[in-house]
Amino acid sequence: MQFNELRNKIVDELSTVGHRQVLLAVAGIIGVHFVWAWLKWFGLRVKNAGKRKRKREERQKMIDIVRNSHVQSETYAEAVKYGKHKHHLSEETIDSITNLPTKALLGQLKSGQLLAVDVLHAFQHKALECDKDLNFISTPIVEAEAAAQTCDAAVKKGPLHGLPVSIKESIGVKGYDCTLGCANWIDRPWEEDSVVVKVLKRQGAIPFMKTNVPQTLVSTGVCSNPIYGLTKNPHDVTRATGGSSGGEGSAVAAGASIVGLGTDVGSSIRVPCAFCGVYGLKPSWDRISNKGNHPQMSGNKHLQFCVGPMGRDVDSLVVIMKALLCPDMFELDSYIPPIPFRDEIYEGLRPLRIGYYWNDGGGDAMPAVQRAVQLAKSVLEKKGHLLLPWTPPDVQTKAFEYFHRIALADQLEETLLLSYGDKRDTCIAHHIFLKIPYFIRSVLAVLVKPVDGLMSKFLYASKPFSSLYEWFSYGKEADAWKAEFQTAWQSQGLDAVICPTTSCTALPLGDMADSVGIERFSWLFNLLNYPTGIIPVTKVTADDEEKLKQYKPNSKYEKVVKRGCEGSEGLPVTVQCATLPFQEELCLRIMKELEQGLVKMEN
Numbered sequence: 001m002q003f004n005e006l007r008n009k010i011v012d013e014l015s016t017v018g019h020r021q022v023l024l025a026v027a028g029i030i031g032v033h034f035v036w037a038w039l040k041w042f043g044l045r046v047k048n049a050g051k052r053k054r055k056r057e058e059r060q061k062m063i064d065i066v067r068n069s070h071v072q073s074e075t076y077a078e079a080v081k082y083g084k085h086k087h088h089l090s091e092e093t094i095d096s097i098t099n100l101p102t103k104a105l106l107g108q109l110k111s112g113q114l115l116a117v118d119v120l121h122a123f124q125h126k127a128l129e130c131d132k133d134l135n136f137i138s139t140p141i142v143e144a145e146a147a148a149q150t151c152d153a154a155v156k157k158g159p160l161h162g163l164p165v166s167i168k169e170s171i172g173v174k175g176y177d178c179t180l181g182c183a184n185w186i187d188r189p190w191e192e193d194s195v196v197v198k199v200l201k202r203q204g205a206i207p208f209m210k211t212n213v214p215q216t217l218v219s220t221g222v223c224s225n226p227i228y229g230l231t232k233n234p235h236d237v238t239r240a241t242g243g244s245s246g247g248e249g250s251a252v253a254a255g256a257s258i259v260g261l262g263t264d265v266g267s268s269i270r271v272p273c274a275f276c277g278v279y280g281l282k283p284s285w286d287r288i289s290n291k292g293n294h295p296q297m298s299g300n301k302h303l304q305f306c307v308g309p310m311g312r313d314v315d316s317l318v319v320i321m322k323a324l325l326c327p328d329m330f331e332l333d334s335y336i337p338p339i340p341f342r343d344e345i346y347e348g349l350r351p352l353r354i355g356y357y358w359n360d361g362g363g364d365a366m367p368a369v370q371r372a373v374q375l376a377k378s379v380l381e382k383k384g385h386l387l388l389p390w391t392p393p394d395v396q397t398k399a400f401e402y403f404h405r406i407a408l409a410d411q412l413e414e415t416l417l418l419s420y421g422d423k424r425d426t427c428i429a430h431h432i433f434l435k436i437p438y439f440i441r442s443v444l445a446v447l448v449k450p451v452d453g454l455m456s457k458f459l460y461a462s463k464p465f466s467s468l469y470e471w472f473s474y475g476k477e478a479d480a481w482k483a484e485f486q487t488a489w490q491s492q493g494l495d496a497v498i499c500p501t502t503s504c505t506a507l508p509l510g511d512m513a514d515s516v517g518i519e520r521f522s523w524l525f526n527l528l529n530y531p532t533g534i535i536p537v538t539k540v541t542a543d544d545e546e547k548l549k550q551y552k553p554n555s556k557y558e559k560v561v562k563r564g565c566e567g568s569e570g571l572p573v574t575v576q577c578a579t580l581p582f583q584e585e586l587c588l589r590i591m592k593e594l595e596q597g598l599v600k601m602e603n
C-alpha cells in the first residue's frame, strides 16, 4: 500500500471514531505513561530501601571485623597469646599515640620507635569508640591491617611511612563504593584507587576509614544521608559538623584521625573545618589530581572541585601536600601541572602585605568571628607583616550571581538524579525548589524579597541558561570579572587576605543548619579559584556571647545565624586565608606563622 493510501485510510477510520474517542485514547496513553513512570519510581524506592538496609548491615560487619581484631590487654605477652595481629595497647598508650602532633608521630614511625600496626590500631580503636556518639565512619577500610604489616616489614620508608589517613566517602578507594549517601550508587565498588589514594599509599600512608558525607555532597550545613545517617560535631553533639566533608571534620576534631582528604567545590572542606575547629586547605583547581573520584559536579569547568587535606595542625596539611605533589601524581594524571611543593615559598621570610575584612558587603560576621579575624591580624602584625583593611569588590552583587548561577547551571539536575527514587535527606530538601519553573521562581523572588533578601537573591541567581551561547557568554563575563578582581587585589599589592570562613560558628542541627547560605564568605574563593586555608584561632567566649546580644541583624539570614550562635561559648572559631592561584605554599606559610604566633600567645 502506498503511503498516501495508508494516510487516507487512517484519516477515514479516525473520522468515523469521533473526537471524543480520540481524546480518550490520548488521555489513556498519557495516563498509562505516568502510571508506568510512577511504578518504576516506586519500585526503585522499595529496592533502594532494601539496599540501604543491607549497606548498613555490611558497615556493621566491617566495624565488627576491625573491632574483633582488637583485643585489649595490658601486656605484650597477653597480646601474643591472642595472636600476632591483636593489639596490646592500653588506653594510656592509645591516647599518647593518637594525641601526638603529626610531625612527631611520623618521626617515631620512621625511627621505628612506633610500629605502623600499633599506630593503626590506636587510631582504629579511637575511631570506633568516638564513632559510637559521632557517626563519622561510612566504612572502615579492612585492608589497612595488611598494609600496616607490610609497612612494618618494609626496608625502604616513604615520607608518610605508616601514617593512618582517613578518606572522604566520595574519594575512590579500590573495592569500596562511593555512594555520596545515595542508594543508587550502592554495589558499585571502585575498581581502582583514585590517583590521590594511590600516591598516598605509595608514600607509605595507610588509608583506614572512609568518612561520612551529606547526601549528594551538595550541603554545607548538615552532614547526613539516608544510608549512614547523621554525623555529629564533637564539640557539641547538638550542632552540625558542616558539609560536605563533615565526616572528616568530625573525625579529625575528635582526634580519631590525624589527617584526611576532603573535597571542595563550594566550601565543602572549609565549612566543616570551621564548624569542627580543624585545619584545612582547599587548593587551586588542578593542583591536586581529582582523577578516579566520584564524578559528581565535575562536568562544570567554571567551578571545579578540589581535593585537599584536613588535619590537626598545619604540619599535617604540609606533609600531605608535599607527599602528593610528587612525580608519581604528575605521571598518573598528566593534566596536573608538575609543580612540586616549593619549600622556598613555604619557608620564605619576606614580610607580606595581607588584607583583612569581616564584612564582604553583605553584613558583619558574628562578634566571635570578627574577634577571630582581629586576633589573626594582630598575631600576623607581630610576625612583621603589614595588615591592611580591605573590602573585596562586588562580592555580594556580581560574584554572588556568578557563583550561584554557575553552580546551579544544570538546575541541580545531576544532583537530583543521584537521589532519584531514593529517600531524600532533609539537608537537601530545598534542592527541589529548582524543579519549579524559573518564571514562578522569579515571581517568588519578588514576593519573598521584603522578608528574606537572601532567599530572594538565591532564587534570582538560580536562573537557567537558555542556550549554549548564553552559557559561553556568561562564562566569559565571569572570567572578565575575575580578572578585575585580581587587578583590585594587585593594586593593593596584596599577598593574601584573612577573613571569616563563614559568618557563624557551628549551628544547631535541624532547620537552621539546613538553611541556605552557610557557605557565606567561602564560596568566593571557589569562584576565583584561589587556594584557601582554614586555621582555628580562638574559642567563643562569654564576652562574645554578650556582644552577640547587641548584634543587630539586618536580614532574616543574620537573624537566623544570630539565633544559631546563641549558647556557643567554647566552640571553635576559625579564619580563612586566601592567596592567588597556585600559591598554596604561601597560604600554608601564613597559616603556619599564625599557628605558631597563637601558641606563643597562649604560653
Ligand SMILES: CCCCCC/C=C\CCCCCCCC(=O)NCCO
Pocket (backbone or CB within 6 Å): 217, 218, 219, 220, 243, 244, 263, 264, 265, 266, 267, 268, 269, 297, 305, 306, 404, 407, 408, 430, 431, 433, 434, 458, 459, 462, 516
Ligand atoms: C533556589 C534555592 C536552592 C539553592 C540550593 C543550592 C544552594 C547553593 C548552591 C550550590 C552550592 C554548592 C555547594 C557545594 C558543596 C561542596 O563543595 N561539595 C563538595 C563537592 O566535592
